[in-house]
Amino acid sequence: MRVATWNVNSIRQREGHVRRWLETHKPDLLFLQELKCETPAFPAGGFEALGYRCEMVGQKAYNGVAVLARLPFAVTHRALPGLGPEDAAPARYIEGVAEGITFIGLYLPNGNSGGEAGFATKLRWMEALHARAAALLADDVPLVIAGDFNVCPTDEDFAPGALPPTDALVRPESRARFRSLLWLGLTDAVRALHPTGPVYTFWDYQAGAWPRDMGLRIDHVLMSPTLAERLTEAVPDRRERGEEKASDHVPVVVGF
DNA sequence: ATGTCGGCCTTTGGCCGA
Secondary structure (H helix, E strand, O other): OEEEEEEOOOHHHHHHHHHHHHHHHOOOEEEEEOOOOOHHHOOHHHHHOOOOEEEEEOOOOOOOEEEEEOOOOEEEEOOOOOOOHHHHOOOOEEEEEEOOEEEEEEEOOOOOOOHHHHHHHHHHHHHHHHHHHHHHHHOOOOEEEEEEOOOOOOHHHEOOOOOOOOOOOOOHHHHHHHHHHHHOOOEEHHHHHOOOOOOOOEEOOHHHOOOOOOEEOOEEEEEOHHHHOOOOEEEEOHHHHHOOOOOOEOOEEEEO
16 A cells, blocks of 8 residues: 655645646555645546545635545544644544545644744644544554654754754654654654655755755654554655645655 | 745735745
């Protein structure tokens, strides 16, 4: 099975990129983030023509997540369980089952806007995710969590100088909660196969981040033990960042 | 050098979020 996650930074701007990428890589599932459109504006037809069914959670202007699936995918949740109404309203979460595996596609709050209140929202979100993952693992469900976590887990996960130490993506509170997810028994797929060195998934549009390779690793795929031990491939598709009108994130692909 | 995007409204440029 091959599964990918990709923050596309507007699906209407990136429909052609996604179509081309699907035709080349033919993943079984592709999780998308930052759709930036409401459900009726989602260009489903272009993906259905390639054999992919679309399930999306949209909202105007910001956020938005989807899964494109060429095998049956039964959606079970369109918001992260355990969040209060205000935290759950933004379109950041989709969960469902395919081939007996539970998949979570997520777009975690960045945490840099809205001051300390905005950062606290990010931490609450991560704590609810921890509770959700713990509940699923307690039932011995094979689990994959894929998406834009907006966390650089370690200092190896961003280019020196790419972020100040005060950034919400590297603050110790964010990293501690990411580690707590791993401590549940989940495997960070890319790091399992590429244990050291930079494996970036994002390069800012600003400041020549791409030509200078000033990247971050913030898009992750976490897998439960029985899936992780079958892992054959886990890599960001760097090439995609060099395309015309690219998203600032690239797809991360896992095979198992 | 916070140097670019995308979307929205305040609408043909300024704002927010990233």
